[in-house]
Amino acid sequence: MSQTTWDRYETMRRTTAAAPGTIPAPVFAPPRRLDPIRAVDEAVRSVLAGLFASRTRPLARPNPVPAKAPATPSESVFTDRLFSLRHAEALAADAGSVRIAAGTVVTPLARDLLKRRGIVVRLAGAAEVAAAPRGEWAFAVEPGAGWLDALQRSFLEDAGLWRELEASVDAAVEWLEGGEGRGVFLVTSDGATAVWRACRAPGVRAAFAAEPADVHRATQTLGANLIVVDPAGKSIAWIKQLATAFRRAGAPRDLIETCREDGRTP
Numbered sequence: 001m002s003q004t005t006w007d008r009y010e011t012m013r014r015t016t017a018a019a020p021g022t023i024p025a026p027v028f029a030p031p032r033r034l035d036p037i038r039a040v041d042e043a044v045r046s047v048l049a050g051l052f053a054s055r056t057r058p059l060a061r062p063n064p065v066p067a068k069a070p071a072t073p074s075e076s077v078f079t080d081r082l083f084s085l086r087h088a089e090a091l092a093a094d095a096g097s098v099r100i101a102a103g104t105v106v107t108p109l110a111r112d113l114l115k116r117r118g119i120v121v122r123l124a125g126a127a128e129v130a131a132a133p134r135g136e137w138a139f140a141v142e143p144g145a146g147w148l149d150a151l152q153r154s155f156l157e158d159a160g161l162w163r164e165l166e167a168s169v170d171a172a173v174e175w176l177e178g179g180e181g182r183g184v185f186l187v188t189s190d191g192a193t194a195v196w197r198a199c200r201a202p203g204v205r206a207a208f209a210a211e212p213a214d215v216h217r218a219t220q221t222l223g224a225n226l227i228v229v230d231p232a233g234k235s236i237a238w239i240k241q242l243a244t245a246f247r248r249a250g251a252p253r254d255l256i257e258t259c260r261e262d263g264r265t266p
Contacts, residue, residue, distance in 0.1 A: 077124050078104060081220065081250055085109040091119065099124035101250075135181040135251025138163040139243065140172060142188040144231070151187065151236050161247070169194050173201040176225055181251035184226045185243045191230040198226050205252070210234075215245040225252035 076091060079101045088110040091098060097120040100106065106114075106121060114121060139162045141152045155162045165171045165184065172184040188194050191208050198206035206226040207218035218224035227246050229239055 075099060079124070079250055081105065082253065083107065083110050085113060088113040088119075091117075095119050097122055135183055135247075136163070136179065137161060137183050137185070137247055138165045138172070138175055139185045140165040140167040140187065142167045142231075144189065147236065148187070148231060151231070151239060154236060154240060155243070162243075169197045172226060173198060173204055176204055177201070181253070182225060183246060183252045185246055186226060186228045187231050187239065188228065189230055189232060191228045194228045195226075198228075209242055209246075212241060212245040215242055216249065219246065219249035219252070223253045 075097045076095060077099045078087065081104060083098075083100055083104055083106045085107060095117070098114070099122045101124055111121070139155045141148050141155070152164070156164065162185075163175075165175055167186075167188065169186070172186055176182050176184060186194060195206045195208050198204045204226055205222050205224045206228060207214070207222060207224040208228050208230075209215045209218060210230070215224075215227055218227065227242070229242055231239060
């Protein structure tokens with residue numbers, strides 16, 4: 001290279017070189033031409049990737065709310081002889097029906113109240129009647145002859161059906177005053193005095209019985225809650241038959257007071 005050519009090159013380099021501290025002008029590359037087929041392919045791939053991702057990702061489930069069980073109307077089983085207005089008023093607020101024994105009589109006022117409350121009266125089966133509570137029962141045997149001890153053991157062997165009380169009228173009256181629907185079967189040789197003393201106590205309805213018909217009459221007309229039996233001339237089997245008739249009548253109720261509540265003449 002000649003000296004003249006070198007001088008020209010240096011002059012041009014110095015002229016076009018950037019000044020110290022300045023940013024040289026950027027050199028832009030020519031834009032690359034976009035391939036339309038490739039662009040469509042990339043767009044399709046992007047959409048498909050989003051779809052597959054949404055399918056494989058588990059969906060968020062809301063916390064399950066336990067469904068409330070529908071309220072079941074309650075149902076009572078009544079096994080006594082008379083279903084009065086007082087019994088209808090004592091039914092639960094959610095009572096939907098009441099089952100009664102075959103021999104139970106529903107008073108007109110009680111039936112009207114049940115109808116207004118929409119409570120259906122149904123007939124109870126034998127199993128339901130047997131399972132229903134039918135009062136509390138106690139017995140008392142006056143000490144005396146040896147066979148009365150056997151009678152006492154016979155009551156105690158009745159699978160817990162009877163509670164033993166002291167053989168006195170005062171003990172029987174005190175136990176009867178302790179709750180509703182209670183009945184006492186008292187075996188004593190002085191039956192007349194026992195009935196007289198017991199009837200002087202408020203709420204005690206005592207009756208003397210010598211045969212099952214007497215027990216039936218006393219429970220059906222008076223609602224007797226104390227049956228007094230004289231053991232003289234009676235066998236253990238006969239006395240137990242009287243006690244069974246007493247229990248079979250159902251939990252004792254004051255029938256005279258029930259009639260007054262229903263507006264009927266006793």
